[in-house]
Amino acid sequence: MKDEDWGPFGRPLFEDPSARALRRVGVIDVGSNSVRMVVFDGAARSPAYFYNEKVMAGLGAGLSQTGHLNPEGRVRAMAAIKRFVLIAKSMEVTPLVAVATAAMREAEDGPAFREEVTQETGLRLWVIDGTEEARLSAQGVLLGRPEAEGLICDIGGASMELAEVGKGRVGRRATSALGPLKLRDIEGGKKALKSHIADQLEALKDAVPPGADRLFLVGGSWRAIARLDMIRRDYPLTVLHEYRIAPNSLSDTLDFINAHEVEDLRTLSGIGEARMSLVPMAAHVLRHLVDAYAPAEIIVSSYGIREGLLYEQMPEKLRKRDPLIEACRHAEAQSARIPGFGRSLFSFISPLFEGEDWSRLRLVKAACLLHDISWRAHPDYRAEVCFDTATRANLGGLDHSERVFLGLALLHRYKNSRSGSRFEPYLGLLSEDEQNRAETLGKAMRFGAMLAAQDSAKMGALRYDKDAARLELRLLPETSALFGEVADARFKSLARALNADPVVLGA
The missing domain is CATH 3.30.420.150 (Exopolyphosphatase. Domain 2)
Structure with missing residues (x-):
């Protein structure tokens, strides 16, 4: 299938060889105050932190006065680096990149410590300028x-x-x-x-x-x-x-x-x-x-800097991708009951969002990809888990109001009302209009999930006429049986959220 057939967000790239090569990358950052190792894993464009540990070594303490690395800091930094190298080997991390910054480049004994690190661990430190x-x-x-x-x-x-x-x-x-x-x-x-x-x-x-x-x-x-x-x-x-x-x-x-x-x-x-x-x-x-x-x-x-080193290794086609969408695609592939249905769901409900700008459309896409990843949670808490996933997950490309919008949409994917929710303090980050838009998106996904089919064309078609306040659903004869009693109730709930009259054709 051609790339353009996937719409404006393109074909997923996390299985592309250039992306798979970056599935587990380690970075050791030897700073003036701390030494940290991060191991990135997952969707290369928006990676998860598979491992993240730091030691406040204080290598640069007193450097201005002595011109040398702090002696105690050297001991602590070396111990941390030795530990990190062993951990990286046990995780089979390749590549493992190590950088050092201001303290190492300015201290008179910086080159000697760098050589000591190489001798003790085999790790080559890349000392970079400012x-x-x-x-x-x-x-x-x-x-x-x-x-x-x-x-x-x-x-x-x-x-x-x-x-x-x-x-x-x-x-x-x-x-x-x-x-x-x-x-x-x-x-x-x-x-x-x-x-x-x-x-x-x-x-x-x-x-x-x-x-x-x-x-x-x-x-x-x-x-x-x-x-x-x-x-x-x-x-x-x-x-x-x-x-x-x-x-x-x-x-x-x-x-x-x-x-x-x-x-x-x-x-x-x-x-x-x-x-x-x-x-x-x-x-x-x-x-x-x-x-x-x-x-x-x-x-x-x-x-x-650590994420910048990962970005440094990305091919240009990967850099250009939306980190939010790539991360959500990866989450769907790993955790959804029907991986790939998010794309069909997005296609099905898109008529409700015609004319929306790109910043809103990408949130609709992200919500569709995430709509089913929390299915293993207890039904009584699924809405809460969805909200927590969106607002607290390590997702790039989201500001705080967008996190809450996405979380609220996913909450309404499983629950009609947000009243009395423990998340009410978060909702102040959204205007009332944005809250209503998130509710509409959630109810659209809640309804669309009832017509689950890998091919969105077999789900029927939605048409929304805002001026006429009319929400139309056209069903196909071969799949009309999907539109049962519960689906009908959810369709009417969606219509109410849009202040539109629900009309079903072809049932």
């Missing part, structure tokens, strides 16, 4: 949002990088010495620190000028600040990826951080001691950064 670190971090953002446009800011322990992204490409990029570990070593008090940050930002602005509307934040210290913003706002959804912060809200949160002791913030958030110790300094940098670049919107990305 602009390459910026490029890979930006590619990580593109893995999750191919259409992302704006400025990427990745903060590590000993450095901070900026990069422009737009039209699927990385533009100008620059690095700076604005990592919290390095800033803690600045002598001369607050005045000297402020002057140093100002000088670094001026150099960054020369290399990567202001003007972007969106600022994407990458790095553990930024995520910690976002977590505190969520807590301060009593925000219902705790997924950090694609969390959006208005500049005025961020300013309030930075004031909140400044007004509290580190230990109090740690108790409040559950963030680890090593990470939280860097937050006040990172918050200071972020305030100056936002003042300098004046973004209209700030977006947190959990994807960064």
Whole structure:
């Protein structure tokens, strides 16, 4: 079957040889503050985290003063790397890529430690410069949002990088010495620190000028600040990826951080001691950064250098795919009772969404692919499991309101009413109109599932005339028996959601 026969989203690629080669890729990231290994698995375009472990080694602690890696950090980092290499071997991870960033490239004993790692483990560390670190971090953002446009800011322990992204490409990029570990070593008090940050930002602005509307934040210290913003706002959804912060809200949160002791913030958030110790300094940098670049919107990305390394290995045809759709296709293939029916369901209910823009249509497609993956859950809890899957799953290409829209649509796939649901706090992320649209989509899937057939042409045809307030179902003689009593009730429920008169032809 030709690719165009699959419609605007194309044929699934996760079984393509170029995608299968990336089904299990490991990355070890030796940073200035932490050492982490991630093993990606599943749909290569929107991978699941098969394994994810970090150790807060603190390699870059005291680097500005001594010029050397922290001795205790070297011991902890080596122990972590040895462990990760053994785990990767047991998982038969190929390839296993290892990168090292600011601390390793700046320390006098960085080359010696790199050689020691190779001798002890056989692993070759790729020590990258700051602009390459910026490029890979930006590619990580593109893995999750191919259409992302704006400025990427990745903060590590000993450095901070900026990069422009737009039209699927990385533009100008620059690095700076604005990592919290390095800033803690600045002598001369607050005045000297402020002057140093100002000088670094001026150099960054020369290399990567202001003007972007969106600022994407990458790095553990930024995520910690976002977590505190969520807590301060009593925000219902705790997924950090694609969390959006208005500049005025961020300013309030930075004031909140400044007004509290580190230990109090740690108790409040559950963030680890090593990470939280860097937050006040990172918050200071972020305030100056936002003042300098004046973004209209700030977006947190959990994807960064590790995901950027995976993106680096993707063929262009895979990069161009929608990460949400590819992930949902993979989920359907793995978990649905009738893999492939999501495509038929999408074709069947599409007449209800004619004229919708691409951003909405992709959510309709995603919902159809996911509509049956939770069938093993107890019927009494299936609607809740569906909502949780959409709102909490590791899915790229979704902001928080889109997650809730998708979750609500799947909830209505199994349940007519959302009243009294434990998910009601989440619904505030959607307008009333968006809630009603999600309900309509859910009821359309609920009805369409009653006419299950691999070939959508055998399901009959829907026609929706919004102006005439008429929902028409045309049945085929050979499959009209599928339209039983329950299907009739669901068809009428869908018509009510559309404020339309239900009409059945050919029954």
